[in-house]
Amino acid sequence: MSDIGRRGFLVRTGLALSAAVLTEACSRTVASQYRPQSPFTDWEDLRAQFPLSPRLIHLATFFLASHPTPVREAIERHRMGLDADPIGYWHEHEEKQEANVLQAAADYLGAHPTDIALTDSTTMGLGLLYGGLQLRSGQEILTTIHDHYSTETSLRLRAERTGTVVNQIPLYRSLKTVSRDEIVGSLRKGITPATRIVAVTWVHSSTGLKLPIHEIALAIQAVNRSREEQDHVIFCVDGLHGLGVEDFNVSELGCDFFVAGTHKWMFGPRGTGLVWGHPNAWPIAQATIPTFSGQAYELWMENKSSKDLPPSVHMTPGGFHSFEHRWALDEAFKFHQVIGKARVTQRIYELNQQLKQGLAAMRHVTLHTPMSQDLSAGIVCFDVNGLQPRQVVEKLRKRGIVGSVTPYATKYVRLAPSLINSPKEIDDTLEEIRKLGAS
Ligand SMILES: Cc1ncc(COP(=O)(O)O)c(C=O)c1O
Structure with missing residues (x-):
């Protein structure tokens, strides 16, 4: 067996074996019991892990992560090793590091490593998934008008290439009156006998609206009960702005x-992502x-079929990667585990709630993101009377506050308080937005 063959075999076989044992032991629920000790004493201590400019209030770190200390150090370690002896370091670490990353991701997600494919981004995962889901003649895709460019474009490319019908529906009439029932009801009504795939986004980066994924999943399961297995509706979620924010286990989401x-809320290395199936x-x-x-x-070199390998293996795109980044991803999951999922969610909710309540009290501001935590997560979208969103973002930037404009046809100002922010920073931000009303 060649080096690449043997190493890869050990990685995936090892994982497959441990997964098999776990399957018996835990009936496909949570994987291992990783419980590191917290190195953080408080939120300031956590913020100190990031080399973010202290002169700025960063309310757009969800756009692209700043690497916290353990991630940065791991990247640097791997980079030095690869630079010193690329092939030697690769042979020595590829097996172990890929296993570590998959296991850390599985631990965090409450999943099994063999159900996870590693990618370079959300977009890569969406493109590969929506391009590759096998549909029979007449089967259709149902999606919404609220999704990100990457979902919409992946589906359009698929439709153009294969002729698959993609139906787009709205999930609510107005953000002012939107409810979980309205969202689930709209989606349910959109499902026809031809619908095989449902493609949605957990937290909309256009408005900050969070979909009730579990309730939608239950509605889809009810539909599936009266269908043959081959016609079951397959429910796909762009979970980007839920991962690293919400307290959930992926296998229980539905x-x-x-x-x-x-590489956003998770603080993983830039250029990393995953697909769980x-x-x-x-x-x-x-x-x-x-x-x-x-x-x-290895099977290819032996002229043998690899069709019996787990699909997640095939769905992990090859070619060599920026391994120093990919192999440091386990540190990001561990970093979040150290804080604890529940604390992460609570902190992000509190800061976002503070921001939304402050904005809602300003007469010159229109808050678009629902106040309810059932319908929002870590993204807050709003408008300031008399100013374009771009002007607001520029004015705030001049005052040291970093936000962004939603990259959609309808544009809003978008601020995303996260773990690296403090209540004082939110107060200071609100104060600056208040002043915009007077200008
Ligand atoms: C909802 C949503 N999905 C996908 C993406 C693309 O993510 P990535 O940069 O990981 O491809 C973004 C924004 O960057 C987004 O807001």
Whole structure:
């Protein structure tokens, strides 16, 4: 067996074996019991892990992560090793590091490593998934008008390439009156006998609205009870702005595929992401880019079929990667585990609530994101009377506050308080927005 073959084989076989044992032991629930000791004494201590400019109030770190100390140090360690001896370092670390990353992701997600494919971004995951889901003639895709460019474009490209029908529906009439029932009801009404795929986004980066994914999943399960297995609706979620914010286990969320980048709220290395698939759903995903899994490569060299390998292996695109980044991803999951998912959610909710309440009390501001935490997460969208969103963002930037404009046809000012922010920073931000009313 070649080096690449043996190493890859050990990685995936090891994972497959431990997954098999776990399957018996835990009936496909949570994986291992990773419980590191917290190195953080408080939120200021946590903020000190990031080399973010202290002169700025960063309310757009969800756009692209700043690397916290453990992630930065791991990247640097791998970079030095690869620079000193690329092939030697790769042989020595590839097996172990890929296993570490998959296990850390599985621990965090409450999943099994063999159900996870590693990608470079949300967009790569969405493109591969929506491009590769196998549909029979007449089967259609249902999606919404609220999704990000990456979902919409992945689906359009698929439609253009294969002729698949993609139906787009609104999920609510107005953000002022939107409710969980309205969202679930709209989605349910959009499902026809031809619908095979449902493609939605957990937290809309256009408005900050959070969809009730679990309730939608329950509605889809009810539909599926009266369908043959081959016609089951497969529920796919762009979970980017829920991962690293919400306190959840992916296997309990109820969706079939969960796609996310890990280089935003998760603080993972830039250029990392994943696709999780339910074991029953993975088989309908067909790969586009050859995997560099050692098993697949080895079977190829032996002129044997690799079709029996786990689909997540095939869905992990190959070619060599920026390994110093990919191999440091486990540190980001551990970083979040140290804080604890519940504390992460609570802190982000509190800061966002503070911001929304402050904004809602200003007469010159229109808050678009729902106040309720059932319908929002870590993104707050609003307008300031008499100013374009771009002007507001520029004015705030001049005052040291970093926000962004929603990159959609309808544009809003977007601020996203996260773990690196403090209540004082939110107060200071509100004060500056208050002054915009007087100008
Ligand atoms: C909802 C949503 N999905 C996908 C993306 C793209 O993410 P990535 O940069 O990981 O491809 C973004 C924004 O960057 C987004 O807001």
